[in-house]
Amino acid sequence: MSTVNALVIDDSGIMRKMVMRGLQEAGLCEFEFAEAEDGEDGLAKFNPRSTEIVFVDWNMPNMNGMDMVRRIRAQFPDRPVPIVMVTTEKLTGKVEEALDGGVDAFISKPFTPDGLQKRVGPLIERVLENKQQKKGGFFQRLVA
Amino acid sequence: MSANTSTTDAINPDHVQCVADAVGSAMSWVAGEEPKFDGEAAVAEALRCEGVVACISLVGDVDWSLVLSIPRATASVLAGRFAGFDIPYDSPDMGDAVGEMANLVAGEAKVSLDGIGLSTEISLPQVFRGDIIEVLKLPHVPSKLLAFECTCGPLWVAIAQSSA
Numbered sequence: 001m002s003t004v005n006a007l008v009i010d011d012s013g014i015m016r017k018m019v020m021r022g023l024q025e026a027g028l029c030e031f032e033f034a035e036a037e038d039g040e041d042g043l044a045k046f047n048p049r050s051t052e053i054v055f056v057d058w059n060m061p062n063m064n065g066m067d068m069v070r071r072i073r074a075q076f077p078d079r080p081v082p083i084v085m086v087t088t089e090k091l092t093g094k095v096e097e098a099l100d101g102g103v104d105a106f107i108s109k110p111f112t113p114d115g116l117q118k119r120v121g122p123l124i125e126r127v128l129e130n131k132q133q134k135k136g137g138f139f140q141r142l143v144a
Numbered sequence: 145m146s147a148n149t150s151t152t153d154a155i156n157p158d159h160v161q162c163v164a165d166a167v168g169s170a171m172s173w174v175a176g177e178e179p180k181f182d183g184e185a186a187v188a189e190a191l192r193c194e195g196v197v198a199c200i201s202l203v204g205d206v207d208w209s210l211v212l213s214i215p216r217a218t219a220s221v222l223a224g225r226f227a228g229f230d231i232p233y234d235s236p237d238m239g240d241a242v243g244e245m246a247n248l249v250a251g252e253a254k255v256s257l258d259g260i261g262l263s264t265e266i267s268l269p270q271v272f273r274g275d276i277i278e279v280l281k282l283p284h285v286p287s288k289l290l291a292f293e294c295t296c297g298p299l300w301v302a303i304a305q306s307s308a
Contacts, residue, residue: 014240089254
């Protein structure tokens with residue numbers, strides 16, 4: 001099974017553990033996790049070359065999740081890394097604000113492994129397809 | 145439970161119901177069971193024991209502090225059910241877990257209040273752990289103290305109005 005590099009950002013260590021466990025239980029792929037405690041930390045740990053998917057809380061100290069998402073989208077416009085917002089916010093206006101701001105999927109806390117699978121599954125498929133294409137392109141270049 | 149000493153009439157009963165519903169919804173997920181709402185509690189009945197308290201603000205069309213108070217024995221079981229693994233009572237993770245529970249309650253309250261046309265934003269939680277937690281009622285501060293009971297023990301949620 002392929003491994004996906006995921007960055008999990010939440011000021012609650014318990015929530016980070018729960019997100020990581022939920023993703024593992026969803027059985028979508030193997031994950032290699034990096035963790036960050038707030039938006040600033042998340043921005044510092046986001047690696048445009050290796051981070052393949054981001055899970056971020058909205059309400060955090062120092063820099064909130066939405067500000068971090070906007071910064072990533074502005075700084076790395078050529079790296080459309082999927083970003084999933086995992087938050088207690090759930091009103092329609094907030095969901096729209098997140099999606100308009102560059103978030104690809106929105107998961108309301110509390111969440112279930114099934115909910116994670118439903119929302120995250122298509123994004124993981126996209127990541128794995130991209131990996132496969134890159135690998136295919138690499139071998140094609142080798143053969144050529 | 146009796147409803148008298150902890151309350152004033154300044155907080156709209158519909159708003160109180162929103163919070164009670166929010167606690168039911170959030171704690172059902174946390175505890176795996178819907179806590180029984182015992183109504184408004186008298187201050188004398190609440191806590192006065194070792195426990196964890198999380199405070200979070202809702203500001204906007206209401207201006208409240210929500211205070212989730214959980215005795216040690218309840219907190220230990222709830223946190224384990226919430227996280228899916230044991231959390232030692234004295235560990236920093238306990239504060240993290242109870243803070244997140246308060247966050248979930250506030251998130252559900254925000255949705256409930258929005259349903260009756262009230263817009264709010266939620267602060268980050270602050271969490272305290274103490275040997276003897278006692279609810280002290282401040283005079284002239286409109287407040288309600290709501291009591292809940294899970295199979296793992298009691299918990300309380302206080303609503304205090306920050307401004308009139």
